[in-house]
Amino acid sequence: MELNVAHLNLSFQGLKVLSDVNFSLHSGSVYCLMGPSGSGKTSFFKILLGILEADSGLIEAPSDLKIVAVFQEDRLCEEFSPIENLTMTVPGHSKELQKRAREVLLNLLPRESLTRPVSTLSGGMKRRVAIGRALWVPSDVIVMDEPFTGLDHETKKNVMSYIKECTKDKLVIISTHQSEDASLLNGTLISLS
Numbered sequence: 001m002e003l004n005v006a007h008l009n010l011s012f013q014g015l016k017v018l019s020d021v022n023f024s025l026h027s028g029s030v031y032c033l034m035g036p037s038g039s040g041k042t043s044f045f046k047i048l049l050g051i052l053e054a055d056s057g058l059i060e061a062p063s064d065l066k067i068v069a070v071f072q073e074d075r076l077c078e079e080f081s082p083i084e085n086l087t088m089t090v091p092g093h094s095k096e097l098q099k100r101a102r103e104v105l106l107n108l109l110p111r112e113s114l115t116r117p118v119s120t121l122s123g124g125m126k127r128r129v130a131i132g133r134a135l136w137v138p139s140d141v142i143v144m145d146e147p148f149t150g151l152d153h154e155t156k157k158n159v160m161s162y163i164k165e166c167t168k169d170k171l172v173i174i175s176t177h178q179s180e181d182a183s184l185l186n187g188t189l190i191s192l193s
């Protein structure tokens with residue numbers, strides 16, 4: 001699957017945010033979207049997700065593409081546990097469903113944290129629940145907006161390795177301010193400036 005971004009332009013009240021942005025992305029690859037604060041990374045994700053309309057240009061992709069996002073905010077249900085935050089995305093409450101959610105989350109978080117309300121978790125733990133949920137939901141494309149905020153270096157490397165393991169045939173786009181992330185992820189750098 002190929003996703004083509006062509007001549008994308010976006011302004012807010014006269015402030016040019018995206019200026020003739022062009023690139024092509026392919027399934028089976030990880031892309032790291034980099035650029036200074038305010039360069040339009042989140043805005044690009046919003047256009048891709050259909051939340052925001054570009055002024056001109058287009059993103060060509062199959063119409064039935066399933067895109068899943070980790071937003072800059074965790075957007076978790078705080079009173080529910082990490083396991084429940086995953087299982088609530090699909091119908092049913094079977095033990096099998098809970099077992100599968102636990103298996104995903106055990107790759108990212110300590111066992112004891114999986115059944116506590118999300119409100120009692122640290123910021124970095126919440127971030128990992130949000131990442132786990134994005135990996136759990138079936139998708140063709142995963143966009144992650146600064147997913148590694150609050151993670152120490154070692155934890156970040158473990159999380160990256162699990163992301164790569166789970167997304168081998170998907171298209172993954174990750175925005176980051178850390179230039180080392182592209183090489184740690186073995187990803188392709190896309191610069192917005």
Ligand SMILES: Nc1ncnc2c1ncn2[C@@H]1O[C@H](COP(=O)(O)OP(=O)(O)OP(=O)(O)O)[C@@H](O)[C@H]1O
Nearest residue numbers: 012013015017035036037038039040041042043044
């Ligand atoms: N709804 C909006 N109305 C007006 N201006 C906006 C709106 N959304 C974003 N902007 C502006 O667009 C520019 C790009 O914002 P965006 O959040 O896309 O940048 P970013 O690269 O993701 O930044 P960061 O790295 O800080 O998250 C900023 O100057 C921001 O203030």
